[in-house]
Amino acid sequence: MADLFARHSQALDRLKERGRYRQLLPRAGHDFASNDYLGLADSDVLRAAAADAIARGVPVGAGGARLLRGNAHEHACLEEDAAAFFGTEAALFMGGGFNANLAIFSSLPQQGDLVLYDALIHASTHDGMRLGRAEARAFAHSDVQAAANAIRDWRAEGGSGRVWIAVEAVYSMDGDKAPIADLFQLAQENDAILVVDEAHSTGVMGAGGRGLAHAVAHHPNVLSLHTCGKALGVSGALICGARVLVETLINKARAFIYATAPSPLNAALVRAALREVAENRDLRRRADATLDHAHREAARLCGLSGFKSQILPVVIGADKPTMALAAALQEIGYDIRGIRPPTVPRNTARLRISITLNTSAEVISSMFSDLAQLREVHP
Structure with missing residues (x-):
């Protein structure tokens, strides 16, 4: 029975060796990882809608x-x-x-x-x-x-x-x-x-x-x-x-x-x-303004440009350095995740930075400033 799942354990060990082991992490730090682009998931709007729906049966x-x-x-x-x-x-x-x-x-x-x-x-x-x-x-x-x-x-x-x-x-x-x-x-x-x-x-x-x-x-x-x-x-x-x-x-x-x-x-x-x-037209207006700010700061502080949306990929290449950089950013308070193959093509492991209304303009600027410094340590 001890060897019942030996092949599964060995496959997991190989993933760890390659820097591709996945695990569930708790929510922590400023949100640069979710797809909650308009900040509605934890909003009073949806709380009120839930209460109203329950009240009417x-x-x-x-x-x-x-x-x-x-x-x-x-x-x-x-x-x-x-x-x-x-x-x-x-x-x-x-x-x-x-x-x-x-x-x-x-x-x-x-x-x-x-x-x-x-x-x-x-x-x-x-x-x-x-x-x-x-x-x-x-x-x-x-x-x-x-x-x-x-x-x-x-x-x-x-x-x-x-x-x-x-x-x-x-x-x-x-x-x-x-x-x-x-x-x-x-x-x-x-x-x-x-x-x-x-x-x-x-x-x-x-x-x-x-x-x-x-x-x-x-x-x-x-x-x-x-x-x-x-x-x-x-x-x-x-x-x-x-x-x-x-x-x-x-x-x-x-x-x-x-x-x-x-x-x-x-x-x-x-x-x-x-x-x-x-x-709520102001919701889209604020989202657009936040995104414009993020694109400008990415270019100004990190030399990163060419982004087309609220999803900002920062391609590192190899798996382990990508995850090390993601971990360093998480440690100082930014929830940024590393994405590895097979989700993305081989040798294009990346940070996937997501811009939402859950994060202020000030925090976005601080994040790109810190990212610029950490990229020198984790090239």
């Missing part, structure tokens, strides 16, 4: 899958609100973005179709594609011409099904933005479906925080995924698009059919978060 638990008794009034109200807010025909609420991508890519692309995905697409999309029946091919990151060439080659090889182009609006580890307008044009030219994961743009980018693909989201060949656990401050995910696609997910997606429904209370909180984003 919204259930805490769903009690079952949506197709059984788990389908609550708050779920339907949220989906109606979300479709109106994001400008789509329909919406479907799921427990999280990972499950939502599993649902999309395992059930919507059909046998004979092609899923053409950005090389840096999220792991959940990869897992969804593995469960699906369509062929999957990558194209070079944000390279629209490479995507066009891949479609051309697939057609020349006899591919005759539908093409599904899968991208992230803002890439979670690089912070850069997808060329949505050009990708939509490519989809139009090839009678393809554009699937945009808006996880890191929902609430903070696009018209009124509606995401980078909002201008084209109403088109039937655009499907967007808006996660609720980042800028919206709660949890869950909303798949928004044509009604026929939403109904297909309800009927075909195992990740939806066999999952207990999200809490109706959680649905009520997401509704409140959407209202806050829609009505």
